Amino acid sequence: MNKPKIYIDGQAGTTGLQILERLKEREDLELILIAQADRKDPEKRKECFAKADLAFLCLPDQAAIEAVSLAEGTSTKIIDASTAHRTSWVYGFPELDPDQRKKIKEAKYVANPGCHATGFISIVHPLIQANLIKPDISIHAFSLTGYSGGGKSMIQQYEGDQENDLLKSPAIYGLSMQHKHIPEMQKISGLSRKPLFTPIVDDYYNGMLVSIQFELDARQVFEVLNKAYQDQPLIEVEFGNNSFLYANAMRNTDHLKLYVHGNEEQTIVCASFDNLGKGACGAAIQNMNIMLGFEETKGLR
Template sequence: MSFKVFVDGQEGTTGLRINEYLAARSDVEVLRIDADKRKDAAERARLLNAADVAFLCLPDAASREAAAMISNPKTCLIDASTAHRTVPGWAFGLPELAAGQRDKIRAAKRIANPGCHASAFILALRPLVDAGLLGAEALVSATSITGYSGGGKAMIAQYEAGGDQKLKSPRPYALGLAHKHLPEMMAHTGLRNAPVFMPIVGDFYKGLAVTVPLHLSQLRAGTTPEQVREALAAHYAGERFIRVMPLRDAETLAEGFFDVQACNDTNRVDLFVFGSETQILVIARLDNLGKGASGAAVQAMNVHLGLDEGLGL
């Protein structure tokens, strides 16, 4: 059986990567919009309603407008923007989130693709909240370092033009403490307080790692680094795209530095716990264009359509 798929916003970074994933598949017919009609609302509406699955790779306002164009009840929308990630009636497109999440994605006709930083943060902390190790009222912080591709075409062009010395060093941003991923980071971990979150863009194309530092005293009394790692392993047992690495990963410690780019060109997430007698670091690593964006969207499509989850990934 062939499924009709339309990518609205096919020229953006996420849309281009989704098309790359789909290009090698024989079970998908990709509907194309003529270049001169990309802003033609009627033509976009026609293609959106002709599709079994439509990916929205658009700014938030444009995604809301596109969602309103849908009149075909059979069209499944997968929105890669921030617009619908905490909106009732939209399934969160992270199959590994919790038991039953795949059923929600399979049944939904509206799926919100997670943000890259949010995916890593949620995957790192949701198991600890669910296991009762980390209380919902906990005050946590997180740092994310990411490649410049996450900034879209303008930032990619800025970095790849070269010559600007300030781009050579890591650049913290979102210093107003109101990053757009915060609502979903709270909603899908169960945390009641927004984390103090500082993302950093580096001079490399892609790859992302979110680090959450915790004092063991913040966790349930008596919690050890071993128990934190065990909670992650239990939560993700059998998940093909998530690897829970050994406690105090020997290879990382031997090298002395963490490789942010080691999941690039995969749909994989690697989870690490480094700990002492009083503190831990929980780190989640992924490809910000793969599991952090386009790969996650294709994975959600596969789940929704009842296909092998890793098809094309």
């Protein structure tokens, strides 16, 4: 059997580089590598797309849209890690619904979820499906993330400016209330209202904690979420008694863990995962495995 050929368009970025490094360990795949000097050459990239069975787009939004046009006329399957196609392509969150894996497997184009959106949707979507909350609910969520989520420029900022005391404390951003993950949060969760979302970056490399509060019985919320994910290999639900939850606790893994805390009247649900794992590269490799017929968790941590 021929090994599937994989091309990464944008392999020098944070996500692309990590996917590349992880796929290098796979003996059941053949990587199509493009020379440094040719990475922005449309014709050379077009040749790579034509050779590939599957391509990852690890590019800014507009560049990802342009890359799709370079692959036109080929049979190459595409996983886009950018925001560009998340509300129009098949959504790459296999745990979303019972038939989502089938949709991903049969799709030519799959949109990899955003990191913040992954945590948000993993909490909200099952609660709406179970009618525990209504689609028109007003939801406020906050998300703690390591600085690697900001890509090369933010990594360089945090690791290169050791004298800036401001970078040693948490920073709220997305203050226009128009964070780029909000459209997929709303659509994929099934909300009729845009959520109120506050992202926060802090001085650690990777790891994420997305938290949402509800006026609901915590035990009831746990039962709904636990039932939704009981057969999922990469998602675990725990009724917690933790005194603290740390945002980097699931770093360097490809799993997601939901913690449900609270009482009979109020609940907080926290999604703990790695923004570079289940929030990016791990999710992309999981989707690749499904699309190419490999065991879903192969090569995951």
